[in-house]
Amino acid sequence: MTPGPGHYLLLGAILFSTGLFGLLTRRSLLMVLLSIELMLNAANLTFITGAAMHGNMSGQIVAFFVMVTAAAEVTVGLAIAVLLFRRDQSVDTDLMRSLKG
Amino acid sequence: MGSFLFYLVAGTAVTGAFLTVTLAKPTRALLALIMTMFALAVLYLKLGAPFVAMANLIVYAGAVLVLFLFVIMLQGIGAKDIPLSKRFSQSHLLLATLVSLSFTGLFWMILKRTSIPAAQGVSGTIESFAEILFKNYLLPFELTSLLLLVGVFAAVNLAKKDPS
Numbered sequence: 001m002t003p004g005p006g007h008y009l010l011l012g013a014i015l016f017s018t019g020l021f022g023l024l025t026r027r028s029l030l031m032v033l034l035s036i037e038l039m040l041n042a043a044n045l046t047f048i049t050g051a052a053m054h055g056n057m058s059g060q061i062v063a064f065f066v067m068v069t070a071a072a073e074v075t076v077g078l079a080i081a082v083l084l085f086r087r088d089q090s091v092d093t094d095l096m097r098s099l100k101g
Numbered sequence: 102m103g104s105f106l107f108y109l110v111a112g113t114a115v116t117g118a119f120l121t122v123t124l125a126k127p128t129r130a131l132l133a134l135i136m137t138m139f140a141l142a143v144l145y146l147k148l149g150a151p152f153v154a155m156a157n158l159i160v161y162a163g164a165v166l167v168l169f170l171f172v173i174m175l176q177g178i179g180a181k182d183i184p185l186s187k188r189f190s191q192s193h194l195l196l197a198t199l200v201s202l203s204f205t206g207l208f209w210m211i212l213k214r215t216s217i218p219a220a221q222g223v224s225g226t227i228e229s230f231a232e233i234l235f236k237n238y239l240l241p242f243e244l245t246s247l248l249l250l251v252g253v254f255a256a257v258n259l260a261k262k263d264p265s
Contacts, residue, residue, distance in 0.1 A: 022122030
């Protein structure tokens with residue numbers, strides 16, 4: 001079966017839900033951030049498939065913006081991870097309860 | 102030939118993704134994600150987006166994931182095996198599996214019921230990409246520079262040691 005746009009979209013969905021699984025279950029903050037990267041890339045694949053499907057370049061531009069935004073998100077997320085590690089000597093998300101009332 | 106390449110690369114991407122969320126050593130999980138990035142870059146090339154494919158490799162595999170590697174190494178947890186009980190939140194495991202499987206299932210059902218038009222194809226050469234970026238999306242492009250600047254400020258300010 002020759003792969004059409006549907007195959008690419010399904011692949012994007014599989015990658016996205018794999019990332020979602022990691023986001024929900026991993027306990028290390030770094031692995032959670034890594035899973036978010038995976039989800040963003042799955043969304044990028046969907047955007048670029050959309051661009052090819054409709055013959056419209058805007059999808060590729062959006063994918064480019066997602067990349068830039070992800071770079072900014074990672075810098076802040078990693079800075080927070082470094083801070084938390086400095087305070088608790090651990091990046092375990094189950095130990096982060098300081099916001100709990 | 103084209104379909105063989107697709108299935109090979111798609112298999113690589115999915116394998117890399119599964120390894121990323123399950124592997125015990127953070128460094129290996131990161132390398133698995135880089136594998137997924139390379140596979141995705143091949144797919145972007147096939148979809149007529151060479152510029153985004155190369156930007157993906159340079160920005161993601163080259164910069165973002167190396168930054169991750171630095172932080173992982175800084176904390177000295179890179180080569181350590183995280184035991185299974187500390188790797189996953191056990192209480193959420195079943196529910197998370199259910200959620201992610203049902204997401205894939207739902208998406209698959211939607212795809213089966215919709216008729217997807219055949220790809221028209223685009224040529225995302227740097228010329229055509231830049232023309233649209235700087236004509237139609239100039240303001241968002243300028244705003245991303247502001248976003249990156251704020252990101253730099255935030256990272257420097259957060260990581261700075263308290264003077265007290």
